[in-house]
Structure formats: C-alpha cells, structure tokens
Amino acid sequence: xxxxxxxxxxxxxxxxxxxxxxxxxxxxxxLDVRPGEVHALVGENGAGKSTLMKVLSGALMADxxxxxxxGRPYDPKxxxxxxxxxxxxxxxxxxxxxxxxxxxxxxxxxxPHYGPWMLWRHxxxxxxxxxxxxxxxxxxxxxxxxxxxxxxxxxxxARALAVQARLVVLDEPTSSLxxxxxxxxxxxxxxxxxxxxxxVYISHFLxxxxxxxxxxxxxxxxxxxxxxxxxxxxxxxxxAMMVGREMADxxxxxxxxxxxxxxxxxxxxxxxxxxxxxFRLRRGEILGIAGLVGAGRTELLRAIxxxxxxxxxxxxxxAYVGPGSPRQRWRQGMGLLSEDRKKEGLALGLSIADNLTLxxxxxxxxxxxxxxxxxxxxxxxxxxxxxxxxxxxxQRVGTLSGGTQQKIALARLLHADVDILLLDEPTRGIDVGSxxxxxxxxxxxxxxxxAVGRQAKGIVLVSxxxxxxxxVCHSIAVMCRGVLGPPRPVSDWNEHRLMLAATGQExxx
Amino acid sequence: xxxxxNHATRLxxxxxxxGRLLAWQExxxxxxxxxxxxxxxxxxxxxxxxxxxKFYSPRNLENILRQSxxxxxxxxxxxxxxxxxxxxxxxGSMIAxxxxxxxxxxxxxxxxxxxxxxxxxxxxxxxxxxxIPWLALLAxxxxxxxxxxxxxxxxxxxxxxxxxxxxxxxGIFRGLAKGLAxxxxxxxxxxTWLTRLMDPTLTSNDPGWRTWLLPPGVWxxxxxxxxxxxxxxxxxxxxxxxxxxxxxxxxRLCGVPVARIKILxxxxxxxxxxxxxxxxxxxxxxxxxxxxAVSYELFIIxxxxxxxxxxxxGQGSILGSVIGxxxxxxxxMGGQQMxxxxxxxxxxxxxxxxxxxxxxxxxxxxxx
Numbered sequence: 001x002x003x004x005x006x007x008x009x010x011x012x013x014x015x016x017x018x019x020x021x022x023x024x025x026x027x028x029x030x031l032d033v034r035p036g037e038v039h040a041l042v043g044e045n046g047a048g049k050s051t052l053m054k055v056l057s058g059a060l061m062a063d064x065x066x067x068x069x070x071g072r073p074y075d076p077k078x079x080x081x082x083x084x085x086x087x088x089x090x091x092x093x094x095x096x097x098x099x100x101x102x103x104x105x106x107x108x109x110x111x112p113h114y115g116p117w118m119l120w121r122h123x124x125x126x127x128x129x130x131x132x133x134x135x136x137x138x139x140x141x142x143x144x145x146x147x148x149x150x151x152x153x154x155x156x157x158a159r160a161l162a163v164q165a166r167l168v169v170l171d172e173p174t175s176s177l178x179x180x181x182x183x184x185x186x187x188x189x190x191x192x193x194x195x196x197x198x199x200v201y202i203s204h205f206l207x208x209x210x211x212x213x214x215x216x217x218x219x220x221x222x223x224x225x226x227x228x229x230x231x232x233x234x235x236x237x238x239x240a241m242m243v244g245r246e247m248a249d250x251x252x253x254x255x256x257x258x259x260x261x262x263x264x265x266x267x268x269x270x271x272x273x274x275x276x277x278x279f280r281l282r283r284g285e286i287l288g289i290a291g292l293v294g295a296g297r298t299e300l301l302r303a304i305x306x307x308x309x310x311x312x313x314x315x316x317x318x319a320y321v322g323p324g325s326p327r328q329r330w331r332q333g334m335g336l337l338s339e340d341r342k343k344e345g346l347a348l349g350l351s352i353a354d355n356l357t358l359x360x361x362x363x364x365x366x367x368x369x370x371x372x373x374x375x376x377x378x379x380x381x382x383x384x385x386x387x388x389x390x391x392x393x394x395q396r397v398g399t400l401s402g403g404t405q406q407k408i409a410l411a412r413l414l415h416a417d418v419d420i421l422l423l424d425e426p427t428r429g430i431d432v433g434s435x436x437x438x439x440x441x442x443x444x445x446x447x448x449x450x451a452v453g454r455q456a457k458g459i460v461l462v463s464x465x466x467x468x469x470x471x472v473c474h475s476i477a478v479m480c481r482g483v484l485g486p487p488r489p490v491s492d493w494n495e496h497r498l499m500l501a502a503t504g505q506e507x508x509x
Numbered sequence: 510x511x512x513x514x515n516h517a518t519r520l521x522x523x524x525x526x527x528g529r530l531l532a533w534q535e536x537x538x539x540x541x542x543x544x545x546x547x548x549x550x551x552x553x554x555x556x557x558x559x560x561x562x563k564f565y566s567p568r569n570l571e572n573i574l575r576q577s578x579x580x581x582x583x584x585x586x587x588x589x590x591x592x593x594x595x596x597x598x599x600x601g602s603m604i605a606x607x608x609x610x611x612x613x614x615x616x617x618x619x620x621x622x623x624x625x626x627x628x629x630x631x632x633x634x635x636x637x638x639x640x641i642p643w644l645a646l647l648a649x650x651x652x653x654x655x656x657x658x659x660x661x662x663x664x665x666x667x668x669x670x671x672x673x674x675x676x677x678x679x680g681i682f683r684g685l686a687k688g689l690a691x692x693x694x695x696x697x698x699x700x701t702w703l704t705r706l707m708d709p710t711l712t713s714n715d716p717g718w719r720t721w722l723l724p725p726g727v728w729x730x731x732x733x734x735x736x737x738x739x740x741x742x743x744x745x746x747x748x749x750x751x752x753x754x755x756x757x758x759x760x761r762l763c764g765v766p767v768a769r770i771k772i773l774x775x776x777x778x779x780x781x782x783x784x785x786x787x788x789x790x791x792x793x794x795x796x797x798x799x800x801x802a803v804s805y806e807l808f809i810i811x812x813x814x815x816x817x818x819x820x821x822x823g824q825g826s827i828l829g830s831v832i833g834x835x836x837x838x839x840x841x842m843g844g845q846q847m848x849x850x851x852x853x854x855x856x857x858x859x860x861x862x863x864x865x866x867x868x869x870x871x872x873x874x875x876x877x
Contacts, residue, residue, distance in 0.1 A: 059762075080764030095762060097755035099823030100748070108752055109763035116744045159763075 008071030010035045010198040011056070011087075011167055016065035018051055018222075025051045027222045028065070033167065035070075036196045038189060040203065040213035040230065044242050044464075048222040049202050053169050056200075057089040058082040070166070080109065088160030089169045096152055098145035103127040105144050106159045130158040133195075134188055150181030157188065168192060169200045172294070174208060186212055204292045206235045206503045218242055239499040251471030254443040258474075259283035262458045263334075263420050265304060268313035273299040275482035277313075281420065284456035286446050287487055288473030290466065290498050296482040297462045298339055301422045305329050305336045317420065330359050335413035339424035339462070341402070345409045348398035352390060352408055353379040355397050360416040382411045386441060403434025410441055421445065421459045427468060439472050466495045480504050544816060544832045547865070551836055555843035564846060567711045574723065575707050577838035578730045579604070579792060583785035583805065584812040584830040585737040586657075586778025591813050592741070593774050594754040594822025595664070595671040600782050601805035602682035603656050605798075607649040607786020609686045612797020614645035615697035632698040642701040649790070650783035656682055657779020661772035679806070686799040695797030704795030707788055726788040730831075733784060737777075738827035746773055754822025811858070812837055815865040836861070 011033040018026040026048050033039045043049050054060040056067070058076030067074045069085060076082040082089075096105050103123055104111075112122040127140045136154045144152060153173060160168050170189075174182045189199055189212055201213055209216060210230060218226035218241040226241040263281040268274060273296030281287050291297050302308040304315055306325045315323060317332045324332065338344035346355050353375045357364060364378065365371035379393035388407050390400060397405055406426060413421050423442070427435045448456030463469050469476055470490060477487040478501040485501060555564045563569060583600050590597050615634055623629035634641040656678070663674045697704075705718075707726040713719050721728075741747040749770045752760040761767050786802075793801055814820070815836055816829025840861060844854035 079762045083764065089762075095756065095759040097752045097759050097823070099755040100751055104748060104752070108760065109765050111745055111748070113745050116746055118743055118745055118748060120743070 007035060008068070009033060010037075010070060011074075011200075012068040013052070013056065014066050016052065016055055016067075017063045018055060018060060019063055025222050026055070026062070028224075029219065029222065030224045030227075031217050033198045033200060034215075035198055036193055037214045038193055038199045038201055038212055040201045040209040040216040041219065042203065042206070042209055042216060042238060042242060043219035047219040047242070049219055050171065051222075052219070053089065053171060053200070053202065056082070056169065057087060083109075083163050086164055086166035087169070088163065088165040088167070089171070090153070090156045090160060090173060091171055096144045096155060099143060101141050101143055102131075102138055102147070102155055102158075103140040105155055106130055106140075106162050108159070110163055126162060127158070130161045133161055133191075134158055135191060136184075136188070148181075150177050150184065153177065153181070153185065154188070157192075165197060167198045167200065169202070171202045172204070173201070174203065174205065182208075204503060206238055206505060209238070210235060235503075235505055236496070236500070239496055239503070239505075242499065251468070252440055252443045254286070254447060254472075254474075257284045257447065257456065259456060262318055263304075263460075264314070264316040266314040268300070268303060268315065269311040270296075270299055270303040271309045271311060273482040274303065274479070274484060277479075277484035279477055279484065279487050281458040281460060283419070283458050284446055284448070285475065286442065286459045286461055286473045288469035288476040288490070289460065289462045289479055289484070290469050290476055291462075291464075291479035291502050293464060295479040295502070297479050298424055300479065300484065301336060301424050301460065301462060305334065305422060307336075330416065330418070333419040334422065335359065335416055335418040335420070336422045337409055337413060337424055337426055339428060341405055341409060341428075346397050346405055348396070348405075350397060351394045352383070352388075352397055352400075353393040355408055356382060356393075356412050356415055359412060378415065382415060386411055387437070401430075401434075403430040403437075406430050406434065406438060407441070410438060414441070414445060417454070419455070419457055421457055422462075423459060424462045425464065426461070427463070427465065435468070439468070442472060466498050469498070470495065478502050543868075544829055544836075547815075548832050548836055548839075551839050551843075555839060555847070559843065559846045564843065568709070569842075569846075571709050571711050571724075573835070573838055573842055574727050575709070575792060576842065577834045578707070578724075578727050579785050579788045579802075580805070580808050580812055580837065581831045581834035582730045582733060582788060583782050583809045584816075584834050585733055585827060586781035587809050587813045588816070588818060588825045588827055588830045589737070589741065589747075589750055589774050590671070590778050591810070591818040591820060592754045592822060592825040593750040593771065594757070594820075595771070595774065596675065596810070596820065597660065597671065597775065597778055598675040598806050599656070599660060599678040599682050600778070600785075600809055601802045602679045602686065603653045603779060603782040604786045604789050604802040604805060605800070606656060606682045606686040606689075607653045607783045608790045608793075608801055609690045609695060609797040609799050610652045611645045611649040611703060611787065611790045612695035612697050612795075613689055614648045615641060615701060615703070616695050616797070617641065618698070634698060634701065638701075642703050645701075645703060646787060649786050650780065653783030653786060654776060654779040657776045657782065658772065660779070661775030664775065665768045665771050683799070690797055690799040692799070694799070697795060697797070700795055703787065704791055706791035708791070726791060729784060729788070733781065734827055734831055737781075741827060746770055750774055751823055754824075756823075808837055809834075811862045814862060817869060833865075 009032040011031070013029060013031040016026050016029040029048065029052055031041070031052070041049050051060065055062045058078045058081055069087070074085060076085060076087070097108065100108070106127040107123050112119040112126065124140055131138055131140065134154060134157060138147065138151055138154060144155060147155065157168070173185060177185065192199055201209070203209055213230045215229050216227065216233070216238070217224055218238065220242060260283055261280045262283050266278050268277045277300050279287065289297050289300070299308055303310050306323060306329050310323045314321065317329065317334055320332050342348060356379050357375050361370050364374045376393045382388065383390060383393065386407055388411070389404055397408060410426060426442070427438055442459060442461065445457050446459050448454050461469065461473055470493060473490050475487045475489050476493050476498070478485045478498060480502055481504065583604060587597060587600060617633040618630050619633070620628045620630050660675055660678055663669065664671050707724045708718065710719055710721045710724055741750065749760065749765050752765055753767055753770060757767060789802055790797070812833035813825060813830045814833070816826060816831070816833035818825030818830065837858060840858050841854060844857060
C-alpha cells in the first residue's frame with residue numbers, strides 16, 4: 001500500500017464523461033491501474049466498457065474528465081498518438097491485415113525504413129524480438145490469414161510490444177479462443193506483468209477475472225459502481241455489482257395458455273456455434289434465451305431459420321422436419337426479427353408499407369400483382385392497431401425513430417401471421433416508452449385474439465437485458481459458450497442466477 | 510506449450526537449405542508459376558492451330574509484345590489500385606488524353622504574315638526539333654498524372670467510392686481529349702522519334718534500329734514493371750497499399766496515412782497511363798486520335814484479375830498482371846489469325862476472365 005502511494009498509477013482516469021446526443025454513455029467514470037498489475041474491467045453489455053476504452057485509446061474524445069499516464073497528463077489526439085504513448089489496444093474483433101505477413105502486421109505504421117524503402121532485415125529482427133518476448137513460436141514470414149485465431153491474437157499482442165507498450169488493453173480477448181489458447185494467453189499476460197507492463201482485462205467471464213486479475217473495477221450504466229481486490233471478492237459479489245438494478249413496471253402480466261408444441265429443436269449444432277441446443281416451444285409460450293454477447297444466441301436463431309449451416313441435430317417446425325431455407329421457413333409459419341435492424345432488419349430506403357408487407361405480398365392484389373392501395377390499407381390497419389407514429393404508410397422507414405422502426409419490424413411478423421416468432425434483441429437501442437409497447441405487442445401476440453381469429457403464437461426471445469427476460473418470458477434457458485441449458489420456468493430464475501449461469505459459474509439454479 | 514502441428518508454426522529444420530527451399534515455396538515466383546503455365550498453354554494452342562507456324566514467327570511475336578505493352582504498362586498502375594481495394598475505370602480515357610496531348614504539342618504552330626503577303630504557317634517542331642518532342646512527352650505524362658491526382662483527390666476528399674468517381678472521370682477525360690483535338694484526329698506536321706517508339710525492331714530494314722532488339726516502348730515497360738514490382742514489395746508506401754486493401758480500418762488504427770497513400774496510388778496509376786499513352790500514340794501511327802483506347806479499361810482490369818489481383822483488395826502482383834496482359838493479347842491476336850468471327854473472340858476472352866478467377870479461388874481454398 002505504501003508503494004502504491006509513492007509510485008503514481010500507470011493510468012488514472014477521473015470523472016470521464018461521454019455523451020452521444022441525449023444518451024449519456026459515460027457519466028463520470030473513475031479508473032486507476034497500477035504499474036505491472038492486471039486490472040479487470042467488468043460490467044454488463046452496454047455498461048460503457050468499450051466506450052471508456054475508446055476514450056483511452058484516442059478513438060473517442062471525452063466530453064469531460066482527465067487522464068494521467070505515470071503521473072503525467074495524457075490526452076491522445078488519435079489512435080496513433082495513444083500507441084506512441086505506449087497505450088496499446090487489442091480489440092475484440094481482431095484487427096489484422098490478413099494478406100500481410102506476421103512481421104508486417106506487427107510493425108504496421110512503425111516500420112523501420114530508409115526513405116521510402118523498408119529495412120526488411122531490421123523489421124524481421126524487431127518482429128522476431130517481439131514474438132520472442134511473448135515466448136510464442138510463429139514464423140514471421142507467414143501471411144496472417146494462414147494463422148489460427150489464437151495465433152492471430154498473439155500477433156496482435158506482439159504488435160503492442162513492438163511500440164514499447166506500458167499499458168495493454170485486452171477487450172474480451174477470449175471470446176474467439178479455444179480453451180488451450182486461453183491458457184496460453186494467460187501465461188502470456190503473466191509474462192507481460194512480470195515485465196512491469198500493466199494490463200486492463202475486459203471480460204464478462206467472472207472465472208477468468210478471478211483467475212488472472214489483481215484488482216477490478218465494475219461499471220454499470222456508465223458509472224463506476226465498485227472497485228477492489230479480486231482475491232478478496234467473491235464472484236457472487238461481483239455479479240451483484242454488475243446487475244444491481246430494480247425491476248420496473250414495464251412488463252405486462254401474462255398468463256401462459258400453452259397449446260401444442262409448434263417448434264422442437266433437438267441437439268442442434270451449427271458450424272461453430274451453437275454447439276448444442278435443445279428445446280420445445282409451445283403455442284402461447286414465450287421462451288427467453290439469456291446469455292452473453294458471443295455465447296451463440298444469434299447463431300442459434302439463424303440456424304433454426306435456415307440462415308446458417310446446421311451440422312447435426314433436428315428441427316421440427318409444426319409438421320415439417322429438417323432444415324429449411326428462410327423462404328421455406330416463412331411458408332412454414334416462422335419469422336425472424338434480426339438483432340441488426342439497420343443492416344438486416346429493415347430496408348431503410350423503402351416505405352413502411354413496402355417493409356411491412358414484404359414477406360406476405362400475395363393477398364394484396366390479383367395474382368402476380370400488388371396494388372399499392374391494398375398495400376396501404378393493410379399497412380394502415382397495423383399503424384392503427386399498434387399506434388405507430390408516422391405521416392403515412394409511404395413514409396420512408398429511415399426517417400423514423402429507432403423505436404418506431406422496431407415496431408414496424410415486429411409488425412411485419414404479425415402481418416405475415418406466422419406461428420413462431422424468433423426475436424433477437426427486439427428492444428436494443430430504443431427508448432423506454434417504445435420498449436413498453438414492444439413488450440405489449442409480444443405478450444399480445446403470444447396470447448392471440450380469438451375474437452379476430454388470430455391464434456396464439458410461440459415466441460423465442462433472445463435478449464441481453466435480464467429484467468426484460470424475467471418480466472416478459474414464461475420460461476428461460478441460458479446459453480453459455482455455445483451450449484444452451486435446459487429451459488426452466490421463469491419463477492426459478494432471478495438476475496443473479498441468470499448472470500452466474502451465463503458466465504459459466506453455475507450449471508443451473 | 511507443446512509445439513502445434515499447424516503448418517504455420519516455425520519448423521525446426523535440419524539443414525538451412527531446406528528452409529530456403531520452403532521459403533522459396535512462399536515466393537511470388539512460385540505463385541506466378543500457374544500463370545506462366547496458362548500463358549504457355551494459350552500460346553501453345555495458337556502456335557499449333559494457326560497454320561504455317563505464322564504465330565511464332567518473329568514478326569508475330571514482336572506484334573504480340575507491341576500490342577500487349579500498352580495494356581501491360583497501364584496495368585502496372587491498375588495493379589496498385591486493385592491491391593488497395595480500388596478500381597479505375599478512367600484509364601482508357603486517360604490514355605487517349607495523353608495520346609491527344611502528345612500530338613497536340615507536336616502540332617504547335619504559329620501563323621505569321623508571309624513575305625509574299627499571305628500567311629505562313631510555321632511549325633515549332635521544325636524550329637526546335639529537339640525541344641518539342643521532349644515537351645510533348647512531358648506534357649502527355651503530366652496530363653495523365655494530373656488526371657490521376659484528380660481521381661485520388663476526389664475519392665479521398667469527396668468520400669465517393671472509386672467506381673463512381675472514375676466512372677465520372679472516364680467521361681470527363683474522354684471529353685477533354687476530344688475537346689483538345691477539336692473532335693478530329695490530330696496529324697502532327699512531321700514524324701519524330703516519338704512516332705517510332707513502338708516500331709518493330711527485329712523485322713526492321715534499318716540495321717541501327719535493329720540493335721534495339723525490342724521496340725523502345727517495350728523496354729520502357731520492362732523497366733517500369735521492375736521498378737513497380739520493387740516498389741510494391743520493398744517500399745513502405747507499397748506495403749501500405751496492401752495493408753489498406755487488406756484491412757483499411759486496421760491500417761488507419763496503426764497510423765498509416767490512408768488518404769495520402771490512396772492519392773499516391775491513383776497518381777502513380779496516372780503516370781503509368783501516361784507512359785501507356787506514349788506507346789499508344791506510336792502504336793496507332795503517330796496520330797492524336799481522341800477515340801483511341803476505348804474500352805481499354807476492361808482489358809487492363811481483366812489483365813490484373815487474370816494475374817491474381819482480387820477486387821476485394823490485398824492481392825495482386827506486377828508479374829501476374831504483365832502475364833495477364835500477354836494472355837489477353839494472345840487470345841485477341843490468335844483469335845484474329847484463326848479467322849474467328851469477332852463475337853467469338855469477345856466471348857472467349859470473357860470466358861477466360863471468369864475461368865481465371867474461378868481457378869484462382871479454388872487454388873486458394875486448397876492452400877489455406
């Protein structure tokens with residue numbers, strides 16, 4: 001403790017504020033990292049970890065706050081400036097140039113050169129030295145695209161060392177690694193530590209945090225809510241600090257009136273994820289799937305919907321058995337709401353009517369024709385029923401707010417009148433008011449409406465927001481590293497248990 | 510940490526020569542071997558099928574070289590552009606602009622009142638027989654370099670994709686060429702050494718000219734290709750072109766001056782188009798024809814793609830592109846000499862382009 005008070009911290013971030021328009025991404029974050037320590041930065045999805053690290057690496061400018069590096073003010077002008085100051089980022093999505101060699105990637109931007117010419121021997125020596133410092137055995141002349149993901153990560157870390165890094169930030173470094181590669185990575189982190197290099201380790205996986213880090217900082221909703229020494233803190237306490245919020249009255253109560261099984265998935269295995277998934281979905285049921293980003297939840301939905309390869313396992317949709325293309329799935333009565341509204345979910349340049357009626361154009365005119373008037377009247381029905389705020393059915397979707405766009409994406413599934421709705425993060429990035437309306441739509445769809453002849457539907461809801469899963473779903477299954485746990489009634493779960501299961505702490509409640 | 514059996518990890522080698530042998534396997538020469546093979550097959554096909562051995566007569570071989578030199582020279586710049594994940598559709602128009610500029614400078618003249626009352630036209634090339642051709646050469650290259658800079662600056666500054674920018678400048682440069690030539694062919698007053706740049710040497714009657722061995726234009730190509738290959742392989746800007754094409758965001762994060770490198774890429778492409786323009790000027794007989802080199806951009810892009818360039822960026826080689834240009838020329842000329850109808854020639858060239866890319870894709874899947 002006395003040493004820490006004399007030696008200035010390697011990194012000090014104080015009162016860091018970052019706003020994006022009206023949303024406050026960071027509301028006064030505090031973080032200090034000592035020389036030669038591994039500091040874990042933990043928090044739920046969207047807690048602000050990545051934003052904070054972007055500020056640190058110069059990719060974003062903070063609106064307020066101050067940073068110090070080894071006791072001297074630090075204010076990076078950009079990523080290169082941060083690199084020159086010895087702050088190296090290793091990003092979640094690996095950022096290497098696949099066609100260049102290992103040497104070239106390690107030294108990209110800082111090559112030894114004489115005039116315009118590269119000094120190859122010099123470069124080779126430097127790259128080899130960086131690889132040797134890491135104790136990894138990778139040939140420096142190989143193109144990076146021929147390396148395994150684990151080897152690529154080593155190259156990224158070598159890139160950090162080539163510029164004499166003082167502080168290395170690892171953002172979710174294990175999400176793309178096999179377990180033997182994780183062991184190698186940890187050995188390497190310990191080596192860096194022994195050389196006096198500080199490491200900021202960002203991870204959801206609490207067991208990893210427990211194993212590798214000396215101290216931790218917990219972020220929640222853009223604020224520092226806890227700090228301490230890892231050895232003295234139980235993972236349960238960490239999980240509690242990460243979650244720590246109350247349930248709001250956002251969620252409409254619904255009584256499951258379950259009918260026959262309409263979707264059955266057994267031992268489903270995709271190309272990389274999911275590794276194994278089994279569940280049954282009944283008419284009228286809302287099944288939640290919890291898990292961390294990268295656990296394989298989106299891939300599960302995509303595999304069921306025929307967008308990704310199915311390696312083995314069984315899928316039964318109503319009376320149909322076997323894999324199918326998305327086109328077949330629509331015909332079999334299944335619809336998917338993509339997590340990426342802008343890229344996959346909606347055609348932003350087209351009108352509400354065009355978007356909403358796309359999967360089911362057939363009743364909108366004589367055979368082979370689509371009458372705009374009928375398209376519009378069909379759309380108007382949904383605009384009224386769901387209270388969608390817009391000028392006309394022909395308004396371009398791109399001009400609407402995120403919440404309204406999401407309602408249209410969901411209304412598309414309702415218009416197609418599918419029996420099975422696969423919803424991937426249906427409330428991501430939308431305001432609370434729209435969220436409440438989306439929840440209402442989901443619950444209503446599950447219950448059906450006999451008066452207008454709409455049958456109850458089965459819904460699979462993937463979400464990273466635990467309160468919404470607990471509030472809306474009838475049963476929840478947790479996915480961890482590609483494996484889907486057994487679905488259990490919602491009464492068996494709470495946020496704490498979900499978090500533990502999602503981080504691999506506990507198999508089941 | 511047991512050594513993995515992955516082929517990418519360093520092997521403990523018994524003898525240094527084994528290492529050298531393995532390193533050789535990674536060398537670009539071996540990568541080009543398949544393309545040399547394709548070149549040999551295409552050439553062999555016509556050598557056998559064109560009757561009387563005419564196809565491998567010195568005259569014909571020289572013609573193949575002369576014709577392909579224009580494509581190959583322009584493809585050097587296109588290779589750099591495609592490696593950095595760009596495209597240049599304006600290269601044909603740039604060549605035409607250079608052709609017209611050269612002829613326009615050679616054609617400079619002033620009208621002075623003559624002694625006998627009428628006006629007398631004086632051609633500057635008569636008064637300055639050394640200066641004017643050099644001026645014409647510089648002007649032709651300069652004009653294309655400026656055109657290349659315009660492409661680069663527009664792509665970087667306006668943030669418009671290269672396809673659209675160069676689609677636009679394709680029209681602009683062609684228009685300028687026609688405007689400069691007043692929509693007519695320019696016939697310079699007299700022939701200069703610029704006109705002879707691509708004249709046949711081996712089959713020439715002039716023994717002095719024969720000592721050149723190859724037309725000067727082909728020598729220009731050879732020197733330019735060597736320089737371009739060294740530049741791409743051993744210089745920082747050259748490696749940055751690969752880095753940008755491979756992963757632009759990473760390049761930016763690592764502090765590569767992406768905008769400057771892109772402008773440099775298009776500028777160099779302009780330089781090579783200018784050189785190609787000089788050759789084209791001579792090849793078509795020393796006239797400033799604003800409608801020459803139409804649709805050359807397609808042949809040039811095809812040459813790069815056949816040579817292993819990927820339109821997704823990060824891949825491509827100078828040697829490959831030169832071979833690609835040769836293959837296209839041989840197909841073109843061979844088809845003519847076989848008496849194939851024009852439509853068959855065109856369809857065959859199209860087919861070969863697709864085939865080359867498909868084979869390349871299959872080969873890569875095997876190695877990775």
